[in-house]
Amino acid sequence: MAQGTLADRIRQQLGDLSPAERRVGRVLLADYPAAGFETVAALAERANVSAPTVLRFVGRFGYRGFPDFQAGLRAELEARSASPLSLYESTDRAGGRATADESLLSQGRRVFTTALTQTFDELPPHDLDRAVELLGDPKRRVTLTGGRFTHHLAQYLALHLMQLRDGVTVLPERPVERTAALTGWGRRDVLVVFDYRRYEPDKKGLAELLHERGGRTVLFTDTWLSPASAHAEVVFATQVAAPSPYDSLVPTMAVIETVVAGLVEALGEAAHARLREGERLARATGLV
Template identity: 70%
Template sequence: MLAAIRAKLARGAVVAGSSAGAQIMAGADMITGGESYEGLRDGSRAGYFEDASTLGYLPQGGFDFLRSGLLDTHTGTSGREGRSLRLAADTGHQRVYALEENTALVVERAGSRDESMRVVGPQGLAVFDLRHARTREGAAGWSLSGADYSYLTDGDRYDPRHWRVRPAADKTRLRPRERTAVPGNNDVFYSLANADGVPYSFLGTARAGYPAAGFETIATIAERAAVSAPTVLRFVGRLGFRGYPDFQAALRTELDERSASPLSLYEFAVHTASADADDQSLLQLGSRLFATALTQSLAELPPHDVNRATQLLTDPKRRIVLAGGRFTHLLAQYLGLHLMQLRDGVMFLPDRDVERTAVLAALTRRDVLVVFDYRRYEKDKVAMAQLVREQGGKVVLFTDTWLSPATAHAEVVLPSQVTSPSPYDSLVPTMAVIETVVAAVIASLGEAAHQRLRHGEDVAQRAGLV
């Protein structure tokens, strides 16, 4: 099979793959798994490993199509730059291609002296040059210095033979107008094993700017993103819009939906309802809507955010505080009551102002605020999330697909659909997300959860509560 693929490639065919399919294109020392935190700390090992945090690699490599450097994928989203740098240093590679999600690296004349590359897509490719890098290992751990970093975006080209980046023709040199310092980050590569780390993510940065950035001019967006105006237009086109006005019109529609109330949804339903609707058709509609919303919510749930939520909710050193809204306080109680049966240090944010203020003021970097905020979003939830973040704590946010403004301050965002046959948003998909998180918590706690449930059952029986 491999021989046939190579023969096709030699005759000019396009060989492509995403995620693991892209990784398999690599030459010697193909990455098989691992996290940056553990990789930087412990180094790499040859082989595949059940422990997903172990930095593993195959010395014999993959298909051996791309031999001019190591290849890694999902880098910015999953913080994998650190692991690829460590593996390159361990195995003697001088170059790493770190590919982002939803972005392609088009390699022409692969493996030859004339090999050339082009980046296509909304994110980009990082190229690490380790020719002048130095490693050191001592009492403080392993370190690497002197690696050069280049980041290529849509249309940029790379010449591996001459180690040269060639920006796209429509791009201009960035001339900063502001001197605002970049926020400090003690874990730029991020790992679930580092409880105090803050993930660095282009996706998170873009999400925090929603929706205001979409109404700025093309020139302003291009300047902020350090790209050209044509690059912004190409990105909008790849999203399926005919042009920038079409994109902004869709955004306005989404904002109308984002601020919808039961009253406005009811009035809309009255004007659009079918005259011959009956109980049977309503049952069929509910069955279809709920099934689709639930399936879509779980399918679109970010696995990384679920893993991070699980890590925060099972950390015995952290206290968990839950808060909900007009209806979603019921969801906060549902999740909180489950967590109380599985671990210590779980409480609900009090309703009375003095008690609520005291709890919020006492939150520290070791606390986790779990917030439920759905349209129409509540200002106090945004303020709470911002306050907790400023005090060093973590925020886990359950919200809808339009994203609560508290998203800008949350480390974990778990969105779900709210479609229903009535004017009221459905919480059925959110319940499924909660149940999934609870299952992940139980699996993570293992026998400790079993013993705590056993002890709680014994106490409840002795106290005559069950």
């Protein structure tokens, strides 16, 4: 089977499918992975296609039939719910364990190099372009939020964006402040979400709320895909293999840096002028 989750591969190959098969793919992506556990007949009805079309669809992705397809989904679900403890006790950490006579330094270089290469190989160029377009649009407001281990990544990207443009905030943690921020969301808003396994329920709710109000979501997640992906316009699925039982965020940081590079280029002189003015004000007020 190919690398990456089924949702990842469907998203990348939608353009190569027939119109009827694309309908199956969109139904699966809109309710992933739950829709994949329905019967062939139920999935066909939801997509308004025939049962043979559903079977052709799963065959396109290398499955020998619908039971094989659902077995693959079950294996993904087990991986999605993995914790540091379960990974510690596992006999396989997605390539993260050391080989015989391998030093820690060599192990780290091997694991992280492979994860970075695979992440960038599987990153759709149009998603990167669209993220830069959304985050660089001065008419849009940008809000960022992360999770237990990824909140600092949301803050890291937010600090870069604040230096390059106006209208950037990190979603508050306290309920009253958060509710106040959500109240004003609409078509001009962009939400940047970081959500990795074990996924946090509020992230799907936030993306769904903004989608209903006509806004856009940019999602950073792992290859098993946060449930928020069903409501995201841009999905950056990064590899998380690490030498330790903890999921690595090294590839995520590399994608963030790439997005920032794209924004600097896209914003051009406007970003340059803002950086100059920010530096002047910081010096004038004794902040640097």
